[in-house]
Amino acid sequence: MIQDKKIVFSGVQPSGNLTIGNYLGAIKNFSRFSDDYKTFYCVVDLHAITVRQVPAELRRRTYETLALYMACGLDEKKNTLFVQSHVPAHAELGWILDCYTMFGELSRMTQFKDKSAKHSQNINAGLFTYPSLMAADILLYQTDLVPVGIDQKQHLELSRDIAMRFNQIYGDTFTVPEGYISTDTMKIMSLAEPTSKMSKSDPNQNAVVYILDSKDDIIRKFKKAVTDSDSEIRFSEDKPGVSNLITIYGAFTGKSVEEVEREFAGRGYGDFKLAVGEACADGLAPVREEFARLMADKAHLEAVMKSGADEAAYYARKTMSKVRRKIGFVN
Numbered sequence: 001m002i003q004d005k006k007i008v009f010s011g012v013q014p015s016g017n018l019t020i021g022n023y024l025g026a027i028k029n030f031s032r033f034s035d036d037y038k039t040f041y042c043v044v045d046l047h048a049i050t051v052r053q054v055p056a057e058l059r060r061r062t063y064e065t066l067a068l069y070m071a072c073g074l075d076e077k078k079n080t081l082f083v084q085s086h087v088p089a090h091a092e093l094g095w096i097l098d099c100y101t102m103f104g105e106l107s108r109m110t111q112f113k114d115k116s117a118k119h120s121q122n123i124n125a126g127l128f129t130y131p132s133l134m135a136a137d138i139l140l141y142q143t144d145l146v147p148v149g150i151d152q153k154q155h156l157e158l159s160r161d162i163a164m165r166f167n168q169i170y171g172d173t174f175t176v177p178e179g180y181i182s183t184d185t186m187k188i189m190s191l192a193e194p195t196s197k198m199s200k201s202d203p204n205q206n207a208v209v210y211i212l213d214s215k216d217d218i219i220r221k222f223k224k225a226v227t228d229s230d231s232e233i234r235f236s237e238d239k240p241g242v243s244n245l246i247t248i249y250g251a252f253t254g255k256s257v258e259e260v261e262r263e264f265a266g267r268g269y270g271d272f273k274l275a276v277g278e279a280c281a282d283g284l285a286p287v288r289e290e291f292a293r294l295m296a297d298k299a300h301l302e303a304v305m306k307s308g309a310d311e312a313a314y315y316a317r318k319t320m321s322k323v324r325r326k327i328g329f330v331n
């Protein structure tokens with residue numbers, strides 16, 4: 001099989017219910033590459049266990065994340081959709097890359113610092129070496145482009161450094177990947193604390209809108225969203241709550257910031273929040289419907305993960321045999 005298309009890889013952890021941050025920052029953008037690139041979209045369950053998971057929930061969320069990929073428009077015939085632990089080469093290359101990643105580099109990762117503060121009882125080695133496994137995911141497929149939200153930029157830069165370091169020692173082995181960060185929606189903020197990222201692990205349910213929330217829940221959450229004490233609907237650094245709502249409304253309606261500001265000039269926050277809630281709920285309705293349909297047919301999801309893993313393993317094998325030879329492992 002000759003591969004002349006450029007390669008896209010991205011992944012989502014099945015570690016919680018997915019949010020509109022995951023949707024707008026990452027998954028919604030994935031399908032734009034399906035026609036012109038060879039695309040790999042992975043459910044990264046090995047990454048998810050860096051934080052303690054309830055086994056039955058992890059299993060259920062793995063199916064759900066795959067179904068959400070498909071419900072968000074990823075056709076399994078045009079995209080390779082698979083589960084990370086089904087392709088053991090991820091763990092194997094992850095270990096190898098651990099040996100080319102420096103302690104100091106991993107210590108500087110802000111996600112490690114944040115997560116170790118949050119999970120102080122379980123600062124395990126996997127949490128620390130998480131970025132080398134992420135580099136393995138990306139480098140295994142000779143990836144050119146990685147669509148992600150801005151929170152993954154530091155990990156992506158480390159992946160590039162690891163690739164360049166390896167290439168420098170052993171000669172050209174890995175493609176050095178570029179990030180694809182969609183500027184408008186690269187960081188959707190919490191509705192309760194608009195200076196922090198909206199996160200699937202946030203315990204405050206009102207701070208987070210999940211892709212699968214009901215219309216009523218979505219509207220209720222936006223009605224409660226924190227704004228500020230004046231009443232002007234304007235995008236500005238000193239108005240993080242309102243700016244976040246403008247971003248979300250723009251993303252669901254396709255309108256620019258200026259168009260949104262014009263539409264709501266002279267109107268109150270109440271009106272605006274209701275409109276944002278409705279646009280979001282209506283935009284997600286088809287995803288919710290398609291998700292329910294897909295989840296009702298587990299056998300089909302299993303067939304998709306199986307053929308995705310077979311396809312991914314084929315590409316992974318090519319990289320692994322090159323890596324093993326270069327390092328000096330006996331064939």
Ligand code: TYM
Binds near residue numbers: 021134146
């Ligand atoms: P994860 O599971 O935390 O998030 C999945 C994707 O959603 C993006 N994202 C956001 N974008 C905008 N606003 C937000 N509030 C928001 N929250 C999350 C993330 O940037 C990400 O693109 N380490 C990765 C998973 C991973 C991966 C990979 C990604 C593992 N291996 C290889 C790309 C390539 C993560 O934890 O994503």
